[in-house]
Every structure is written in structure tokens, then in C-alpha cells.
Amino acid sequence: QVQLQESGPGLVKPSQTLSLTCTVSSGSISSADYYWGWIRQHPGKGLEWIGYINNRGNTYYNPSLKSRLIISVDKSKSQFSLKLSSVTAADTAVYYCARASRLGELSLGYWGQGTLVTVSS
Amino acid sequence: DIQMTQSPSTLSASVGDRVTITCRASQSIRSWLAWYQQKPGKAPKLLIYKASSLESGVPSRFSGSGSGTEFTLTISSLQPDDFATYYCQQYNDYSGTFGQGTKVEIK
Numbered sequence: 654q655v656q657l658q659e660s661g662p663g664l665v666k667p668s669q670t671l672s673l674t675c676t677v678s679s680g681s682i683s684s685a686d687y688y689w690g691w692i693r694q695h696p697g698k699g700l701e702w703i704g705y706i707n708n709r710g711n712t713y714y715n716p717s718l719k720s721r722l723i724i725s726v727d728k729s730k731s732q733f734s735l736k737l738s739s740v741t742a743a744d745t746a747v748y749y750c751a752r753a754s755r756l757g758e759l760s761l762g763y764w765g766q767g768t769l770v771t772v773s774s
Numbered sequence: 775d776i777q778m779t780q781s782p783s784t785l786s787a788s789v790g791d792r793v794t795i796t797c798r799a800s801q802s803i804r805s806w807l808a809w810y811q812q813k814p815g816k817a818p819k820l821l822i823y824k825a826s827s828l829e830s831g832v833p834s835r836f837s838g839s840g841s842g843t844e845f846t847l848t849i850s851s852l853q854p855d856d857f858a859t860y861y862c863q864q865y866n867d868y869s870g871t872f873g874q875g876t877k878v879e880i881k
Contacts, residue, residue, distance in 0.1 A: 702870030759865035
């Protein structure tokens, strides 16, 4: 059973870059061409899709975040990462990483536990 | 961008009730729709993918239907463990918009 774990700073200053990493265990990120995703949830609010990447490095971004967003994959470390630049308080949220439920699908069947990132000076 | 509209936002129901949640897409997404259940402080859990396919391990009281722009999630007989918030997500054309969620509360 694949497991995912988000890691990164819990506090980021406004205008700086938010960087998070998702480590995949119990299965390599290279084992098959799954899609991997980032999703966030503002406090007390609904889910917001951030973007997808596959292990070939093809990326698909939320248009509202695209100008500030980079998602990348490091197959050697079985990790994928998110970088969101020029953050404001509106980027304060729980950030989840996830994997597609099966090959050829973009529905997300495996999730990390989530990590709270607060943007504040 | 494809917009997803869920209704209702909140639903009060009793154990044993049949519950239906609707999700509408602003344009056709064929059958590229998923349903998730989320409980407080937890990550979402996939229930249904490709509009009507039941994810492994999910009880058969959950079912999904629809295609194009109109979709429904039905819980045939609500159980105590089902009180949670439910989200639809479209994933047509490599995007992933979520609906705003439906909170299922105890009546």
C-alpha cells in the first residue's frame, strides 16, 4: 500500500516561497506512470486542486496559481515537490499530496495526512 | 475553467435515510468525476471514480451516476459513520476542480 508524507516549513513569511515535499514509500514513484497531485484546504473551507505531475515530469496546474507555481519530481528520491512563490496570507492552508487511484486515472485514491502551512510575518 | 456546483451545501438526515447529493459541471466532463468523503482533521477518502465506479473497500451503499454535466452521489441507507463532508471533483482535460462540498449532518 503506497504511503505519502508531506514535509516542509509550517511557517512562511509573506512574499517568500512556500516549498513542500511529498515522500512516497511502500512503492517507488518510478514504478509506474501514475499521476501525483497537490491539493490544499483553507481553514474551515473546501478543497482546492493545485496541480498534477507524472513521473515523466508532465505538469498540469490550476490556472489561478500557475504564474506562481512549480511542481517537480525527483525519481531518485521517490519524491515530488511544490514551490509556490510570492505567498500571502491567502495561501495559508493545509496542503495535501496524493496519488491517482490507478493507472490512467486522475481521481486521487491515496493521500498524505496533510501539513498546515501558515503565511505570517 | 470548469466550475463545479454541488447541492445542497448542508443536508440533515437520519440513520437509515436515503441521501442524494448533486454535482453540476459548467461544461461537459464526460464521466471524469470523482466523489470523496472527508471527516474533520482527516484527508479526503475516494469513494467513486469515473462517475460510477466504486473504489475498492468502499461499502456498496455508496453509488454514483451521471455523465456530461449532471452527477449524483447516493447513499442508500445512511450509517453513523457516513456523517461527513462530501466533495465532487472533475478531472476532465487534466484539470481537477472540486465542488464546494456538502456537509451531511445528523437530523
